[in-house]
Amino acid sequence: MWMARRTMLPCRHRGCAALVRTPGYCEKHAGDAVGWKPDRERGNRHQRGYGSDWSRLRLLILKRDRYLCRCEECKRIGRVVPATEVDHRKPKAEGGADEPHNLCAVNVECHKRKTAKESGRARARAKR
Structure with a gap:
């Protein structure tokens, strides 16, 4: 039985002409989705x-x-939410250490938001 193949879509990376079967990024630009390397x-x-x-x-x-989430935003607005992850206050990529004073419990949403900001800084540093 013949099945139709999915239409190829362009990679979401600006200026990339590669085609992919699923919406998103090509293999070369897969790290753009979250700002980190594959x-x-x-x-x-x-x-x-x-x-x-x-x-x-x-x-x-x-x-x-x-x-409980101890991120800066939750502390600032007084939000109390359960935490399931641990984050580096100063990222390891920026010289942060695996020391208790540099670590805090965070919830998934806050962790994703902070990681996205940090990955933007990392991409900016890489372009310099």
Whole structure:
């Protein structure tokens, strides 16, 4: 039985002429979706510094922060929401360390928002 193939769509990266089967970015520009490099270029979690030591530290920070989001925006507006992730206040890419004073519990939405801002700064640095 013959099935119609999906129409090819242009990559969402400005100026890229590559065609893709699903809406979004081509393989070359896949990192544009979240501002980071594709996983195959980033290495596994252990190579990136998120192995078993990080798992223990992450749990310690979540417990310390009582599983509540401690991001700057939530603190500023007095919002109380559950946290399931841990974020670096100063990103590792900008010299931040895996130290308790540089870590805070955050919810998924706040983490995505902060990561998007940081990835914008990283892209700006890379263009210089």
